[in-house]
Amino acid sequence: MTRRPALWAGAAALIAAAPAAAFDDQWAQQVKSYMDAAAKPFFDRGYRYGGFSHSGSLNDKTRERLTVRLGAGLTSQIMGGCDPDCSDLDLVLYDSAGTAVDSDVEADDYPIVAAKPARDAVYTLEIRMAKCSAEPCRYAIQQYVK
Numbered sequence: 001m002t003r004r005p006a007l008w009a010g011a012a013a014l015i016a017a018a019p020a021a022a023f024d025d026q027w028a029q030q031v032k033s034y035m036d037a038a039a040k041p042f043f044d045r046g047y048r049y050g051g052f053s054h055s056g057s058l059n060d061k062t063r064e065r066l067t068v069r070l071g072a073g074l075t076s077q078i079m080g081g082c083d084p085d086c087s088d089l090d091l092v093l094y095d096s097a098g099t100a101v102d103s104d105v106e107a108d109d110y111p112i113v114a115a116k117p118a119r120d121a122v123y124t125l126e127i128r129m130a131k132c133s134a135e136p137c138r139y140a141i142q143q144y145v146k
Helices: 005-017 026-044
Strands: 048-058 063-070 076-082 086-094 100-104 112-115 121-132 137-145
Touching: 026 048, 026 076, 026 137, 048 063, 048 076, 048 121, 076 086, 076 121, 086 112, 086 137, 100 112, 121 137
Parallel strands: none
Antiparallel strands: 048 137, 063 121, 076 112, 076 137, 086 100, 086 121
16 A cells, blocks of 8 residues: 555644544544544545444454455545554454455554455454553544545
């Protein structure tokens, strides 16, 4: 995947500046606001919301795997974000054979992975809570497509 430093910087700035919206708890509320604000750079580049989103919580150094269906010929970017107690969230995207097709294991809290399958396919998304200072840390995942 080709990464664009300007997109990363823009997403990070939007995440840091996002106000809280009404949601069920303070930390989940912040994550939702971060994700809503981080969507703008995707929309500016012609993406729209995809059919997959998820929110949850993980303790430090734990992981979760989710099934994601990606559409044929569509570029899918999947972004994660987490609460202020999380400083490193990682994503790994696996194809149906279990091969990692993309990963973002950088030391940041807004990972992005991408794929453009030739035909409709089922993928596995692994969410890794690499650094959480006050457990559990809340996170959200959103798919964008074009």
